[in-house]
Amino acid sequence: MADSLILVVVGALVTFAAGLIGAWIQSRREHSKWLRERRYEAFVAIEAVVYRLDELGQRGVALKTRLGQLNSSSTLTPPQREQREQLTRELAAYADEYDQASRQRYDSAAPLLILGPPQVEKSVSAVLRLPQDASNEDRYRADSDMIAAMRKSLGVEE
Numbered sequence: 001m002a003d004s005l006i007l008v009v010v011g012a013l014v015t016f017a018a019g020l021i022g023a024w025i026q027s028r029r030e031h032s033k034w035l036r037e038r039r040y041e042a043f044v045a046i047e048a049v050v051y052r053l054d055e056l057g058q059r060g061v062a063l064k065t066r067l068g069q070l071n072s073s074s075t076l077t078p079p080q081r082e083q084r085e086q087l088t089r090e091l092a093a094y095a096d097e098y099d100q101a102s103r104q105r106y107d108s109a110a111p112l113l114i115l116g117p118p119q120v121e122k123s124v125s126a127v128l129r130l131p132q133d134a135s136n137e138d139r140y141r142a143d144s145d146m147i148a149a150m151r152k153s154l155g156v157e158e
Contacts, residue, residue, distance in 0.1 A: 035115065036154060042111035043120070043150045049101065049108045050127050050146070054139060056098045057132035063091050116153075123149040 067087045070080055105128060112121050123146040130142055 038111065039115050039120075039150075040154060042108070042115060043154075045108040046105075046112060046124055047147070047150075049105050050124075050143065052101050053098075053105060053128075054143075056094065056101055057134075060091075060094050060098060061133050063087060063094055067091060117149075120146070120149045120153050 067084065070076065070084045070087065073080065076084065109124060109128070112124055123142070127139075127142045127146050130139060
């Protein structure tokens with residue numbers, strides 16, 4: 001009788017321990033899934049902002065170049081003066097758009113600082129630190145490195 005009671009108690013303890021281990025394993029899996037999903041969302045958000053900043057940067061360089069060409073002329077015809085005024089207005093609107101996108105950059109980068117991993121954080125910082133007039137090759141290389149780090153972090157095979 002005592003032996004069967006011991007077996008029942010041992011069986012109950014083993015079952016309880018197995019349940020705890022199973023719950024712990026499931027908790028780890030769910031946390032990993034949650035982290036992967038949040039990272040994915042953060043990666044998509046920052047990539048959209050990077051694309052927008054790149055697009056705006058190229059537009060800004062073109063506007064500044066055209067305006068610089070007009071301003072370098074010593075005498076402007078009335079149509080050229082009108083064009084200069086139009087470019088000045090476009091440049092002001094561009095500056096507002098760029099400022100708004102820059103603020104979104106910080107909002108989008110914040111989750112990366114919290115969720116990591118450090119390699120993605122470094123590659124995103126490298127992309128965001130590129131000057132507006134960076135070459136297309138430099139932009140492509142930095143963006144490719146960022147996407148590769150993101151894919152590796154998510155466990156996506158290349």
